Amino acid sequence: MATVTATVGHSGVSALLKNLRGHRAVGKLLLLAVAAAVIVPVLDSHWASGTWPGALTVDLSAPLGRASEWIIDNRDSHPLFLYFFGYVSSAVVLSVRAVYVVLLAAGWAGVTAVAALVAWRTAGVRLALGTAAAFLACGLLGMWVPTMQTLALMVVAVLASVLLGALLGLAAGLSDRTYRALRPVLDTMQVLPAFAYLLPVVLVFGIGVPAAVLATVVYAAPPMARLTALGLRDADAGVMEAVTSLGATVRQRLLTARLPLARKELLLGLNQTIMMALSMAVIASVIGAGGLGDRVYQALASVDVGAALAAGIPIVLLAVVLDRVTGAAGERLGSDSGATALRWAYAAAAALAVALAGHLTGRLDWPASWTLSIAEPVNRVVDWMTNHLYSGVPYIGGTADWAGHFTTWVLDPVRDGLQWLPWWSVLLIVAALAWLIGTWRTALTAVLAMAAIGVLGVWKPSLDTLSQVLAAVAVTLVLGFATGIAAARSERVERLLRPVLDVFQTMPQFVYLIPVVALFGVGRAPAVAAAVVYALPAVVRITTQGLRAVDPAALESARSLGATGAQQLRQVQLPLARQSLLLAVNQGVVLVLAVVIIGGLVGGGALGYDVVFGLAQGDLATGLVAGAAIVCLGLMLDRVTQPTARTTKKGA
Amino acid sequence: MRLRTTSVMAGAAALLTLTGCGAVDMTKQASPFANARGSKSLTLSVQSWVGAQANVAVAQYLLEHELGYRVDTVQVDEVPAWDALSQGRVDAILEDWGHPDQEKRYVEDKKTIAPGGDLGVTGHIGWYVPTYFAKQHPDVTDWKNLNKYAGHMRTAESGGKGQLMDGSPSYVTNDKALVANLKLNYQVVFAGSEAAQITQMKQFAKEKKPFLTYWYSPQWLFKKVPMTEVKLPPYKEGCDADAAKVACAYPHTPLQKYLNADFAKSGGKAAAFLKKFKWTTEDQNEVSLMIANDKLSAQDAAKKWVDSHASTWRAWLS
Numbered sequence: 001m002a003t004v005t006a007t008v009g010h011s012g013v014s015a016l017l018k019n020l021r022g023h024r025a026v027g028k029l030l031l032l033a034v035a036a037a038v039i040v041p042v043l044d045s046h047w048a049s050g051t052w053p054g055a056l057t058v059d060l061s062a063p064l065g066r067a068s069e070w071i072i073d074n075r076d077s078h079p080l081f082l083y084f085f086g087y088v089s090s091a092v093v094l095s096v097r098a099v100y101v102v103l104l105a106a107g108w109a110g111v112t113a114v115a116a117l118v119a120w121r122t123a124g125v126r127l128a129l130g131t132a133a134a135f136l137a138c139g140l141l142g143m144w145v146p147t148m149q150t151l152a153l154m155v156v157a158v159l160a161s162v163l164l165g166a167l168l169g170l171a172a173g174l175s176d177r178t179y180r181a182l183r184p185v186l187d188t189m190q191v192l193p194a195f196a197y198l199l200p201v202v203l204v205f206g207i208g209v210p211a212a213v214l215a216t217v218v219y220a221a222p223p224m225a226r227l228t229a230l231g232l233r234d235a236d237a238g239v240m241e242a243v244t245s246l247g248a249t250v251r252q253r254l255l256t257a258r259l260p261l262a263r264k265e266l267l268l269g270l271n272q273t274i275m276m277a278l279s280m281a282v283i284a285s286v287i288g289a290g291g292l293g294d295r296v297y298q299a300l301a302s303v304d305v306g307a308a309l310a311a312g313i314p315i316v317l318l319a320v321v322l323d324r325v326t327g328a329a330g331e332r333l334g335s336d337s338g339a340t341a342l343r344w345a346y347a348a349a350a351a352l353a354v355a356l357a358g359h360l361t362g363r364l365d366w367p368a369s370w371t372l373s374i375a376e377p378v379n380r381v382v383d384w385m386t387n388h389l390y391s392g393v394p395y396i397g398g399t400a401d402w403a404g405h406f407t408t409w410v411l412d413p414v415r416d417g418l419q420w421l422p423w424w425s426v427l428l429i430v431a432a433l434a435w436l437i438g439t440w441r442t443a444l445t446a447v448l449a450m451a452a453i454g455v456l457g458v459w460k461p462s463l464d465t466l467s468q469v470l471a472a473v474a475v476t477l478v479l480g481f482a483t484g485i486a487a488a489r490s491e492r493v494e495r496l497l498r499p500v501l502d503v504f505q506t507m508p509q510f511v512y513l514i515p516v517v518a519l520f521g522v523g524r525a526p527a528v529a530a531a532v533v534y535a536l537p538a539v540v541r542i543t544t545q546g547l548r549a550v551d552p553a554a555l556e557s558a559r560s561l562g563a564t565g566a567q568q569l570r571q572v573q574l575p576l577a578r579q580s581l582l583l584a585v586n587q588g589v590v591l592v593l594a595v596v597i598i599g600g601l602v603g604g605g606a607l608g609y610d611v612v613f614g615l616a617q618g619d620l621a622t623g624l625v626a627g628a629a630i631v632c633l634g635l636m637l638d639r640v641t642q643p644t645a646r647t648t649k650k651g652a
Numbered sequence: 653m654r655l656r657t658t659s660v661m662a663g664a665a666a667l668l669t670l671t672g673c674g675a676v677d678m679t680k681q682a683s684p685f686a687n688a689r690g691s692k693s694l695t696l697s698v699q700s701w702v703g704a705q706a707n708v709a710v711a712q713y714l715l716e717h718e719l720g721y722r723v724d725t726v727q728v729d730e731v732p733a734w735d736a737l738s739q740g741r742v743d744a745i746l747e748d749w750g751h752p753d754q755e756k757r758y759v760e761d762k763k764t765i766a767p768g769g770d771l772g773v774t775g776h777i778g779w780y781v782p783t784y785f786a787k788q789h790p791d792v793t794d795w796k797n798l799n800k801y802a803g804h805m806r807t808a809e810s811g812g813k814g815q816l817m818d819g820s821p822s823y824v825t826n827d828k829a830l831v832a833n834l835k836l837n838y839q840v841v842f843a844g845s846e847a848a849q850i851t852q853m854k855q856f857a858k859e860k861k862p863f864l865t866y867w868y869s870p871q872w873l874f875k876k877v878p879m880t881e882v883k884l885p886p887y888k889e890g891c892d893a894d895a896a897k898v899a900c901a902y903p904h905t906p907l908q909k910y911l912n913a914d915f916a917k918s919g920g921k922a923a924a925f926l927k928k929f930k931w932t933t934e935d936q937n938e939v940s941l942m943i944a945n946d947k948l949s950a951q952d953a954a955k956k957w958v959d960s961h962a963s964t965w966r967a968w969l970s
Contacts, residue, residue: 072735072757097684149685207728207736209684288726288736290685298727301700303847304947379947390855400855407808514847522817522843522852523809600821601844603809603852609821609842616729616822 028435036428043424052423052459059457061621068620071203089210092156096209100152108139108366110355111148117347119321123328131325134317141374143292143314144366150281150291151318153209154274157216161273165221169228169269173262174254179229188631189222191638193594194283196627199614202287212280212289220276227269231262267330271323275506278319282312282508283598286615296510305382305514306375312511313374319506386518403525406471411524415467419460426463427451434640437582446639449632458629464606465596465633468524472531472592477585480536484543484584485569494544501537509534509595517602527599527608535591539584546580547573586641593634607633685724693722694915694922697733697742700820701846703870706939707746707771709950711929713958714965719921729822734910738764743915744926748908749775749824759910766916768909772930777824777868777902779816780879785862794883795834802837804862810839817865818842819849826898827866830884833899838864850944853877870933872940928968935961 046053075081103111112135120128138147168186172179198215205211235258243257259266285293295311390398418426430450435443453462487494512533516526550573558572574581600608607626614623694715698708712723728736734754736742746768758765781792785804791797802814809815816838818827827840843849849865850873856863857877867879884901891900909926916923935957942953958965 093684100685152684202732206739206741207726207732208739208741285727287732288728288741290724290726294727298698298705298725300847301702301705301727301845303850303944306947307949375949376947386855387858390858404808412808513845514851517848517851518855521807521855522841522848523807525808526848599844602848603841603843605842605844609844612844613821616731616820618731618735 025436029432032428032432032435036424040424040428044422051419052454052457056455057457058455060625064621064624068203068618075204075206085204088214089205092210092213095156096152096213099155100149103148103152105359106355107358108135108144109358110351112136113354114351115321117351119325121344121347123325123332127321127324127328131321134321137317138314139366140370140372141310141313142366142371143295143311146290146292146295146311147314147318150293150315153213153216153284153289153291154277154281154318157213157220157277157280158270158274160213161217161220161277162224162270164217165224165226165269165273166228166266168221168225169230170232172225172229173232173258179233182225182229186222186226187638188635189218191590191634192219192631193597193634194219194280195594195597195608195611196630198283198287199611199620199623199627202615203618203620207288209289211287212284215284215287216277216280219280220273223272223276224269227265227272228262231265231269232258234265235261264330267326271326271330274322274326275319278315278322278506279508281315282510293508296508300510300514303514304375304379305511305518306378308511308514309378310374312508315508316503316506320502323506382515382518385515389519399519400521403520403523403529406525406528407523410471411467411528414471415464418463418467423454423459430636430640434642438639438642442639442642446636449636449639452632453629453636456625456629456632458607458610458625461606461610461626462629462633465593465604465608465630468528468531468596468599468604468606469589469593469633469637472528472535472596473585473588475528476532476535476539476588476592479532480539480584480588481543481581483536484540485547487540487544488547488573489565497540501540504533505537509598510601512595513598513602522603524599524604526602527596527604530599530602531592531595534595535588538591539588542580542584542587543577546577546584549580550576582641586638589637589641590634593630593637597630692720692920692922693724694743694919695724695726695741697736697745698725698727699730699733699745699747700727700822702872702940702944703773703936704747705943705950706936706953707929709943709954710931710939710957710965711746711926713951713954714968715922715925717958718969719925721922729820731822734758734765737910737912738762740912740914743912743919743922744768745910746926746929747771747773748910749777750903750905750908764913766911766913768911768916768927770930771907771909773870773907773933773936775868775870775905775907777866779827779882779884780865780867781882782857782860782863783878783880784857784860786880792882793880795836795885798864798882799837801862801864805838805864807841809841813837813839814864816840817849817852817863819866820845823866823868824902825866826892826895826902829896829898833897834885870937870940872937872944875937875941876945925968930968931964935964 106114112132115135116128116132119131135147138144168182172182194215197218198211201211201215201218205214239257239261240253243253248256281289281291282293282296285291285297288294292311292315296308296315299305299307299311390400421429427447427450431443431447434446453459483497487497509530512530513526516529516533520526520529554572554576555568558568563571596604597608597611598604600606600610600612607630610622610626611630613619614621614626696708696711698705708725712725715721715723726736726742728742730749730751731754733742733745734751737745738758759767779795786793789801792801798814805814805816806812807815814837816827816831816836818825818840819842821842821844823846830836831838831840843852853863853865853873854877864882865879867873873879885899887901887903892898892903909929911919911923911926916927919926939953939957942948942956943950946953948956
């Protein structure tokens with residue numbers, strides 16, 4: 001009897017809460033409506049409706065133009081450059097060079113041996129074999145030297161990111177005030193598409209490795225900072241109490257208790273930082289990073305998908321290997337038995353022996369005859385696809401027709417609709433959405449971000465980009481949820497899917513660009529297609545995980561009540577996985593935006609084109625304003641879709 | 653405490669000596685990948701179009717096989733390439749289509765870039781339609797009749813107007829102004845990169861669809877997709893001075909080479925070689941076609957050309 005009342009009481013309360021929550025949503029909307037009813041007529045009488053009023057824009061092109069002239073004229077004489085940026089720049093060049101020279105001196109055999117032995121000691125035999133195979137594959141594809149260049153760049157960029165991130169994280173972990181101040185900054189950094197901030201870095205540092213490394217650090221440091229702070233703050237209170245009672249000083253507490261307790265988070269941070277740094281490798285090639293990214297970029301210039309793939313595969317292999325090894329190292333933490341130092345010594349000696357053997361036999365370079373050319377067969381496949389799928393397929397029409405229909409029936413109406421909406425109504429919609437899903441703070445940020453776009457004077461192109469993002473997100477979610485549900489219901493599907501998702505997630509976005517043009521023609525449709533391909537894996541993964549994590553007891557009881565599979569899914573799994581699904585939407589939006597912009601390279605136009613134009617013409621005014629608008633758009637989209645629980649990852 | 657201060661001081665001192673004491677001129681830093689194993693090396697800038705890749709491929713092949721240099725290549729857009737050249741991040745640009753602003757800033761004022769002479773190839777930008785379409789409708793080749801054909805050129809991207817396809821944002825173009833000033837019923841659609849533009853043109857050609865595009869010669873694609881130029885109002889000196897008021901065709905430009913000033917002075921054999929490097933449009937197209945159409949690697953294509961044109965390149969080495 002008691003239990004029954006308890007459950008009734010519980011469900012009654014939850015129903016009430018639900019009701020109340022519903023009321024709160026209505027209340028928020030009412031409040032917004034009232035505010036709108038007061039403000040809109042005023043706005044409307046002052047400035048016409050329709051597109052963003054010219055009176056409310058600020059033209060930044062003159063000051064930005066002057067700034068860029070000043071930098072170019074003073075770069076080789078002003079103390080700021082001679083004594084600050086100069087040091088930063090040469091420190092980067094020297095360290096990248098040092099790593100590169102060491103890698104070359106170790107030779108291919110030495111590098112492979114060292115990598116395999118490190119993997120063996122931290123992650124076990126299977127991953128050691130995998131690592132060795134991956135490095136050999138890089139050589140086999142004829143990409144040894146570019147791989148080493150990328151690796152040298154990555155080592156320096158990751159070290160710098162980890163150092164910077166750990167310092168920030170340390171500060172945020174130890175002081176509440178710093179934590180509060182830093183959190184929105186890190187949040188923001190993580191939603192920024194990297195493409196948007198290449199230009200300012202280039203302007204100061206010029207084309208080349210220092211600029212590439214610094215852009216990478218900006219992109220890759222936030223997860224480290226966030227996870228370090230998280231690890232330090234979540235330290236077990238009991239342990240801390242005990243350590244304090246033993247009379248440890250602050251520094252001792254940090255070194256002996258807090259940091260060791262946060263080891264898992266630190267390693268996860270390292271893992272995330274590595275992945276993000278690698279995903280920058282190709283984007284950074286636009287500003288002259290060299291290495292594998294540059295090979296991909298050059299191959300694309302001659303429409304050579306095969307060669308682009310040959311340079312893209314090593315990036316994927318490096319990413320997968322580094323991900324697995326650091327992941328496995330995190331899991332094995334603390335389970336190490338003794339005598340590790342000795343084993344490390346043996347391992348190091350063996351690696352050294354291999355490297356020396358390579359050195360003495362004079363086999364440092366990867367032998368030219370040991371390469372495998374995959375470019376030609378791949379290109380044949382691509383040619384076949386474009387020959388047979390582009391148009392004239394009976395009944396279903398070719399991909400070009402689909403792209404045309406998609407553009408006229410989906411992209412055009414959405415874009416025209418958005419651009420037709422009065423500017424204040426766009427702000428209202430943004431406010432309503434953000435407030436319903438988040439808090440008034442997120443709503444405020446979203447509205448301010450959207451308004452900033454108008455003030456910058458790029459309202460129309462931004463809405464164009466927004467329409468592409470919306471269309472791509474819709475397609476991604478439909479495909480992603482369907483695939484995610486399938487994978488959650490069947491282990492087999494998930495196992496089959498896993499390597500495919502791995503590849504799509506780590507393959508540089510640029511590699512998609514030419515095949516999508518070959519299939520969908522030039523325009524916005526291929527940009528959307530590339531974005532869907534890129535964002536899909538994250539959405540599928542989060543959906544699958546969310547559905548899998550649904551309480552088995554709830555499912556069991558539903559099943560015992562005779563619910564069919566579809567009913568279970570609709571009435572139990574999906575509602576319970578609501579948080580994960582929201583997160584999937586959020587991640588999908590952020591990832592789609594990142595690629596839609598790169599779509600400027602295949603005719604996507606709008607903001608992406610302006611960024612490319614700014615980079616290509618050294619036009620700071622156009623490029624930087626477009627970059628800022630992208631940042632605002634990213635911020636707005638993130639806040640509008642922000643679920644209450646955020647994860648630490650950007651690429652999921 | 654004392655120990656820590658000393659070690660910090662030592663570290664700072666080490667950093668200072670490492671970076672050469674005092675001021676560091678960041679504008680004079682070579683790529684960290686250059687000269688990695690004590691070999692003589694240089695860095696060439698490659699632009700995104702295939703003609704530029706052909707120049708670099710042949711220069712690289714000869715530098716490596718005849719003069720014993722190690723050559724790094726970096727793909728950089730045109731204007732940033734000037735900047736990189738002035739800073740010594742790259743040592744040479746082998747094909748420049750005319751950038752008067754940059755020439756004034758770096759060659760005349762700052763003197764950080766030195767002219768490297770003619771490439772031997774003359775470049776020309778224009779509007780083109782595929783020859784199969786020009787044969788059916790001969791009057792399309794005059795800009796005055798373009799409006800008549802706007803309906804033929806319409807695509808999903810161009811709205812209700814005809815599509816004039818432009819390429820990479822890094823290329824010199826007046827097309828938006830031209831369309832407006834010549835009162836053409838066309839929409840300029842930017843393909844965003846040359847690769848995207850070529851891919852799209854090949855697709856159109858395969859279906860024998862009409863299209864109007866910004867394009868330029870020398871270009872290997874003419875061999876695969878024959879195209880006919882559309883006559884624009886003739887070019888006169890200075891008619892393109894005001895970017896907003898342009899209403900004339902593009903000029904014919906003898907393409908130029910530029911070297912980093914320091915490299916030009918002390919670059920030894922490599923600099924002398926690059927200054928003498930001069931070939932014809934046909935030579936360039938031959939190599940370009942091998943790279944872009946036959947999908948040979950740039951180095952294989954260069955080797956093929958080098959093997960059969962000894963008399964041409966011997967002159968560059970002397």
